[in-house]
Amino acid sequence: MTSASPSRDAPSPVRIGVVGAGQLARMMIGPAIELGLPLRVLATSAQESAAQVSASVRQGSHDDEEAVRALAAEVDVVTFDHEHVPTAILDGIGADALAAVRPGPGALVHAQDKLVMRERLTAGGHPCPRWWRAADAAALDAAIDEAGGQVVVKTPRGGYDGHGVRIVRSAQQVQDWFADFPELLVEELVAYRRELSAQVARRPGGEAVAYPVVQSVQKDGVCYEVVAPAPDLDDAAQERIQQLALDIAADLDVTGMLAVELFETAEGAVLVNELAMRPHNTGHWSMDGAVTGQFEQHLRAVADLPLGATAPRAPVAVMVNLLGGPREDLAAGAREALGEDPEIKVHLYGKGVRPGRKVGHVTLLGDDAAELLERAHRAERIIIGGPQGPAPQEQA
Numbered sequence: 001m002t003s004a005s006p007s008r009d010a011p012s013p014v015r016i017g018v019v020g021a022g023q024l025a026r027m028m029i030g031p032a033i034e035l036g037l038p039l040r041v042l043a044t045s046a047q048e049s050a051a052q053v054s055a056s057v058r059q060g061s062h063d064d065e066e067a068v069r070a071l072a073a074e075v076d077v078v079t080f081d082h083e084h085v086p087t088a089i090l091d092g093i094g095a096d097a098l099a100a101v102r103p104g105p106g107a108l109v110h111a112q113d114k115l116v117m118r119e120r121l122t123a124g125g126h127p128c129p130r131w132w133r134a135a136d137a138a139a140l141d142a143a144i145d146e147a148g149g150q151v152v153v154k155t156p157r158g159g160y161d162g163h164g165v166r167i168v169r170s171a172q173q174v175q176d177w178f179a180d181f182p183e184l185l186v187e188e189l190v191a192y193r194r195e196l197s198a199q200v201a202r203r204p205g206g207e208a209v210a211y212p213v214v215q216s217v218q219k220d221g222v223c224y225e226v227v228a229p230a231p232d233l234d235d236a237a238q239e240r241i242q243q244l245a246l247d248i249a250a251d252l253d254v255t256g257m258l259a260v261e262l263f264e265t266a267e268g269a270v271l272v273n274e275l276a277m278r279p280h281n282t283g284h285w286s287m288d289g290a291v292t293g294q295f296e297q298h299l300r301a302v303a304d305l306p307l308g309a310t311a312p313r314a315p316v317a318v319m320v321n322l323l324g325g326p327r328e329d330l331a332a333g334a335r336e337a338l339g340e341d342p343e344i345k346v347h348l349y350g351k352g353v354r355p356g357r358k359v360g361h362v363t364l365l366g367d368d369a370a371e372l373l374e375r376a377h378r379a380e381r382i383i384i385g386g387p388q389g390p391a392p393q394e395q396a
Contacts, residue, residue, distance in 0.1 A: 013038060014037055015075040015077070016038065017077065018039065018041045019071065019080050019082075020050075020080060020082045021042065021044070022049050022050065022349075023049045023050070024279050025041050025049070025050035025054075025081040026050040026053060028050075029050065030295070035300070035303075037303055040054070040056040042059075042068065042071045045059070049349045049350050050081070058070060062084055069089070069092070069098060073098050077099060078093065079101075081278065082278070083108060083112045084112070090104070091105050102255040103253075103256050110252050110277075114156050115133060118185060124247075124248075126244065128271055129190050129271050131185060132146070133183050134185075136178065140186060141171045144168070144169065144186075150167065150189050152165065153173075155184065192264060194215055194230075195215070195273070196213055196216070196262040196270065197259055198211075198241050199214075199258065199260075199282065200242070200257075201256065201310075202258065202301060203307060205304070208307075210243075211242075211290065211310045212238065212310070212312060213238050215228075219323070220356060222358065225319065225320045225373060225376070226281075226318065226319040228286070228312065237268065241270055254277055257294055258275065259275065261274045261275070261276070278298065279298050281358075284361050286310075288363045289313055289314060289363060290310055290317075291309040291312075291313065313365060316368065318364050319376075320362050320380050322361055322380055325353070325355070326384070327385030327386070333385060334360075336383075337362070340382065341364075341375055341378070341379055343364060343375075344376070346383065347360050347363075359384070
């Protein structure tokens with residue numbers, strides 16, 4: 001019996017180029033292998049998280065036009081580990097048809113520039129905190145007065161994990177930012193009950209799916225723990241928030257994963273805090289806790305493959321970030337944690353340890369959120385070697 005020869009017309013697998021080589025790019029590599037999608041990362045050095053384990057690496061910076069264009073010329077689709085690529089570079093790739101850019105620069109700018117995001121979401125009727133533009137100290141002080149004496153000020157670009165965000169009572173507290181930015185984003189200080197995150201995935205033709213809405217807790221401006229689905233959020237609220245995220249993805253023409261970070265008020269209303277157009281920390285639970293993890297889903301979406309099911313694999317999933325502590329040998333800590341609790345899932349990023357740095361995460365599935373979080377934090381303490389534990393919700 002002879003095997004048939006492959007058809008000459010059989011489509012080639014979609015080649016994916018990822019700008020950035022952090023842990024998000026690293027966690028795309030496994031799903032890319034499983035889906036048969038050749039993946040190449042743009043890394044600033046061989047020591048970056050994804051560059052350590054990728055079979056195909058191009059060296060260069062995200063803001064180096066020559067390097068980004070060279071990556072685009074080698075692949076079919078360009079996507080991202082972070083949102084900091086200059087828009088002009090991406091526009092040039094599209095204009096010269098080097099590769100498809102997903103999400104496209106017209107969508108991505110809403111995750112890159114918080115003033116653009118606020119303007120567009122407000123125009124689309126999506127719920128946002130009250131906000132103002134401030135081009136100088138006088139405008140900022142006027143906004144502070146209007147808001148009742150205290151506001152959140154954000155740099156329009158470049159902020160992440162609490163950087164570029166300050167709670168202030170006077171323009172003097174952000175005077176240094178006016179030298180670097182022509183305008184600052186000023187928002188009311190929302191008295192929220194908790195933070196939620198709604199993730200969706202969308203293909204180029206508009207097919208989209210939504211994940212369960214989750215609850216997140218921050219520590220020093222960094223996502224620390226996630227519970228999926230969000231406790232005490234009824235089905236109607238889940239569907240309403242999922243639809244909000246789907247509507248935003250459609251309005252902005254997003255391709256790939258979109259995370260909509262939200263404030264939930266005491267009255268049950270939600271306000272959009274920020275957007276991320278890539279896999280997101282609040283979706284790490286899905287790697288082990290959903291039928292299709294967010295990294296596989298992002299690749300399916302940008303490669304224009306059928307999207308996967310988003311149903312959870314257990315009633316509750318929790319994720320706890322591993323933030324750098326005393327222990328440098330995280331692999332040894334992981335062995336100890338796995339020996340104590342064989343149900344824990346450990347994901348290490350191959351990054352050097354420094355205080356507060358995201359160096360990995362753990363997930364657990366089960367029925368009781370409180371019990372799962374206790375076990376996850378116990379594993380966290382073992383792995384990083386420090387007296388870590390649940391952190392109070394903070395305003396940021």
